[in-house]
Amino acid sequence: MIRKLKGENPAFVLDTQNTSYAFRIMETGQPEHLYYGAKITVNDVADLEALSEKRAFQQGNSIAYDQEHLSFTLEDVSLEMSGYGKGDIREPFVEVVAADGSFTTDFVYESDEIKSGKTELKTLPSSFGDDVEGLHVTFKDKNNGYTIILSYYVFEKEDVITRTAKFINSSSATVSLRRLMSTQVDFNEAGLIVSTFRGAWIKEMQMVDTKVSAGKFVNSSFTGSSSNRANPFIMVSREGAGEYQGDVYGFNLIYSGNHYEAVEVNAYDKTRVVTGINPTQFNFSLKPGDEFEAPEAVMTFSKDGHNGMSQNMHAFVNDHIVRGEWSKKARPVLLNSWEANYFDINEGKLVALAKKGKEVGVELFVMDDGWFGDRHDDKRALGDWFVNTKKLPHGVKGLAEKINNVGLDFGIWIEPEMVNVDSDLYRAHPDWAIEIPGKHHSEGRNQRILDFANPEVVDYMIKSMKDVISSGNIAYVKWDMNRIFSDVYSQYLPEDCQGEVFHRYIMGFYRLAKELTESFPKVLFEGCASGGNRFDLGALCYFPQIWASDDTDAVARLTIQNGYSYGYPMSCVSAHVSNVPNHQTLRKVDIEHRFAVACFGVLGYECNLSDMKKEDLSAIKEQIETYKKFRECMQFGDFYRGKFGNVVEWTVVSKDKKQAVGMIFQKEVRPNSPFLDYHAKGLDPLKKYHFYSKEAKVSIKMFGDLVNGVTPIHIKQDGFLHGLIDKFVTPKGDVEDYTAYGDALMNAGVGLKPAFSSTGFDMEGSVRIMHDHNARLYFMEEVQ
Numbered sequence: 189m190i191r192k193l194k195g196e197n198p199a200f201v202l203d204t205q206n207t208s209y210a211f212r213i214m215e216t217g218q219p220e221h222l223y224y225g226a227k228i229t230v231n232d233v234a235d236l237e238a239l240s241e242k243r244a245f246q247q248g249n250s251i252a253y254d255q256e257h258l259s260f261t262l263e264d265v266s267l268e269m270s271g272y273g274k275g276d277i278r279e280p281f282v283e284v285v286a287a288d289g290s291f292t293t294d295f296v297y298e299s300d301e302i303k304s305g306k307t308e309l310k311t312l313p314s315s316f317g318d319d320v321e322g323l324h325v326t327f328k329d330k331n332n333g334y335t336i337i338l339s340y341y342v343f344e345k346e347d348v349i350t351r352t353a354k355f356i357n358s359s360s361a362t363v364s365l366r367r368l369m370s371t372q373v374d375f376n377e378a379g380l381i382v383s384t385f386r387g388a389w390i391k392e393m394q395m396v397d398t399k400v401s402a403g404k405f406v407n408s409s410f411t412g413s414s415s416n417r418a419n420p421f422i423m424v425s426r427e428g429a430g431e432y433q434g435d436v437y438g439f440n441l442i443y444s445g446n447h448y449e450a451v452e453v454n455a456y457d458k459t460r461v462v463t464g465i466n467p468t469q470f471n472f473s474l475k476p477g478d479e480f481e482a483p484e485a486v487m488t489f490s491k492d493g494h495n496g497m498s499q500n501m502h503a504f505v506n507d508h509i510v511r512g513e514w515s516k517k518a519r520p521v522l523l524n525s526w527e528a529n530y531f532d533i534n535e536g537k538l539v540a541l542a543k544k545g546k547e548v549g550v551e552l553f554v555m556d557d558g559w560f561g562d563r564h565d566d567k568r569a570l571g572d573w574f575v576n577t578k579k580l581p582h583g584v585k586g587l588a589e590k591i592n593n594v595g596l597d598f599g600i601w602i603e604p605e606m607v608n609v610d611s612d613l614y615r616a617h618p619d620w621a622i623e624i625p626g627k628h629h630s631e632g633r634n635q636r637i638l639d640f641a642n643p644e645v646v647d648y649m650i651k652s653m654k655d656v657i658s659s660g661n662i663a664y665v666k667w668d669m670n671r672i673f674s675d676v677y678s679q680y681l682p683e684d685c686q687g688e689v690f691h692r693y694i695m696g697f698y699r700l701a702k703e704l705t706e707s708f709p710k711v712l713f714e715g716c717a718s719g720g721n722r723f724d725l726g727a728l729c730y731f732p733q734i735w736a737s738d739d740t741d742a743v744a745r746l747t748i749q750n751g752y753s754y755g756y757p758m759s760c761v762s763a764h765v766s767n768v769p770n771h772q773t774l775r776k777v778d779i780e781h782r783f784a785v786a787c788f789g790v791l792g793y794e795c796n797l798s799d800m801k802k803e804d805l806s807a808i809k810e811q812i813e814t815y816k817k818f819r820e821c822m823q824f825g826d827f828y829r830g831k832f833g834n835v836v837e838w839t840v841v842s843k844d845k846k847q848a849v850g851m852i853f854q855k856e857v858r859p860n861s862p863f864l865d866y867h868a869k870g871l872d873p874l875k876k877y878h879f880y881s882k883e884a885k886v887s888i889k890m891f892g893d894l895v896n897g898v899t900p901i902h903i904k905q906d907g908f909l910h911g912l913i914d915k916f917v918t919p920k921g922d923v924e925d926y927t928a929y930g931d932a933l934m935n936a937g938v939g940l941k942p943a944f945s946s947t948g949f950d951m952e953g954s955v956r957i958m959h960d961h962n963a964r965l966y967f968m969e970e971v972q
């Protein structure tokens with residue numbers, strides 16, 4: 189609920205179910221931030237007096253606002269928005285250069301409006317929802333007459349508040365907008381912990397905590413995308429906050445380009461958080477009457493730790509970001525050709541692979557890179573979006589028919605934002621690539637970025653991609669993007685608009701994504717950018733799921749998927765089981781343990797099933813059956829993190845709390861450590877559950893020459909007799925099978941069978957044999 193409290197100057201209180209956000213307009217006209225956190229009771233303006241900061245004298249060598257307000261320095265006030273030049277020397281919200289070259293702005297309150305409903309941004313994707321209220325406060329710059337409208341939206345149920353800003357050049361001259369942030373939250377304290385998610389290719393979303401007691405900490409991307417280097421999602425917590433307790437704020441941005449999150453502590457121990465478009469190389473020229481929209485920023489708060497914050501973000505993304513046909517629809521189990529064949533594909537190979545997929549229960553077959561133009565490697569043909577008939581003699585249409593006849597849906601890979609120099613498209617339109625004519629150009633995967641700041645290029649690609657997607661019975665599109673920006677220059681824009689290229693590119697990308705997703709509403713689009721180089725809320729407005737990382741190694745994926753789970757629901761995170769040795773790490777993890785990690789998300793397979801052992805194929809068949817039984821829960825249930833150390837513990841619970849799946853994954857064996865328990869999360873405390881696992885696979889060969897301890901004759905390890913015994917004697921693997929109430933499973937936990945500790949093994953499954961990189965899955969179903 190949004191309330192305007194009447195007083196000499198207006199004040200505003202924004203309430204969600206469990207949080208409150210308050211600010212007021214000061215005597216001097218600037219908006220003073222009063223509070224953001226756990227819900228508080230405020231009935232009228234007088235109730236805000238207690239919590240507002242008191243001022244009585246001029247502070248040292250700070251700037252007083254003016255003669256009438258000598259005790260008032262903007263440097264030491266919590267503000268909703270700030271400019272440069274009037275005494276606030278912290279990170280600004282807005283920076284604009286006037287026609288006379290001056291940078292100083294002073295935005296003061298003009299009017300406000302509370303409206304129900306969510307207004308869509310005109311130039312960028314934004315959240316949606318029916319039951320949303322918006323507050324729009326207009327400010328006028330005293331120096332030059334510019335206008336800024338700050339918009340706030342309240343999503344009560346999810347405990348989310350979003351903010352955006354619009355700059356209108358209501359002056360009579362052309363100006364340069366150097367930055368316009370999306371949100372600014374000032375805290376009256378220092379020493380907050382900022383959690384960011386850094387990484388690079390195949391090691392996305394590595395969480396790092398930084399305590400900011402002084403100076404400035406910046407999380408940002410300058411790759412042209414939201415990037416795997418620094419995801420735009422961050423957390424800000426009070427010291428002592430943990431997974432299930434303590435104050436945690438979450439911030440994210442509905443934007444896929446260069447972003448910027450700065451956390452700055454000033455001389456008075458106040459912390460400012462700003463998030464928005466990265467101001468580096470950003471410079472928008474705005475003529476009189478022109479407007480500029482900042483991306484929508486998403487904010488949430490929970491006093492129940494990181495998990496409470498994550499639950500809010502997950503609900504918000506599922507209900508107010510992901511849209512269209514697939515937003516709540518069960519996602520198919522897919523088989524992707526990339527790690528099976530890389531570029532070496534043809535109709536015969538693909539159909540053979542699809543048949544194998546069908547046998548094990550796959551529902552969708554995806555032809556990855558290599559199907560078009562002269563594409564035999566990553567050096568050529570991007571941009572030439574016509575089928576390679578040597579590889580696919582019956583075209584995309586013919587292949588799709590064949591795959592459909594196998595009984596699978598068919599999906600295709602595209603990379604519409606890129607061009608190879610060695611392509612017909614580049615030869616015809618060299619000026620369509622982002623590069624500085626006549627200057628040395630740096631390389632990234634042998635490709636260049638198409639200039640989406642040029643509307644003609646976007647129009648061309650809309651047409652090309654519509655032709656591709658309608659060229660056969662295509663049910664799924666994987667939209668890839670494999671280069672980060674360098675040598676940034678648009679040959680379409682004039683010299684003085686080159687500071688607009690990054691942002692105009694992103695607006696072009698969104699136009700293409702909107703056109704295609706709206707033209708093919710039934711098609712499931714999956715985002716991808718060398719894995720997770722563009723995993724953000726902007727992309728999720730068009731692509732319901734994103735290929736989270738090119739790393740398919742189960743151990744590496746633990747950290748990556750755990751990292752995503754802080755800000756994003758599992759329905760968005762796609763995860764594949766691949767071959768071993770793993771192509772990214774060369775690590776070997778058995779098939780059931782690879783599945784245990786990949787099933788926490790949107791499951792797929794990416795391996796050459798045609799070459800796989802029979803046992804692995806039957807394991808996969810069983811995995812897919814299990815996944816389908818729990819799919820709704822795995823994809824749309826509530827996800828909870830548990831232990832995260834040598835043992836990683838995850839739980840996902842269906843919305844009705846009737847089903848849950850838990851996992852423990854042990855990174856390495858620790859000797860003589862028999863005890864381990866699993867604590868469920870999120871269950872209904874009063875429901876009784878059947879808690880069970882499937883029998884773990886154990887074989888005589890696992891014990892090597894220890895077999896001699898129980899055999900009357902000597903057995904040579906890996907010799908004929910060893911093999912024979914292994915074939916006919918199968919020890920039972922550990923199984924857990926109990927019934928218990930939800931509160932017991934969560935609070936007391938389940939004591940698991942003891943781990944093998946050199947002695948004590950029997951043939952009855954009383955001992956848990958877990959090697960390095962082994963997992964167990966636990967299923968919980970309500971007992972009537």
Ligand code: DGJ
Pocket residue numbers: 526556557601668670716717718719735737738
């Ligand atoms: C990078 C992606 O992340 C991979 O999954 C694959 O699609 C390749 N590109 C294809 O070039």
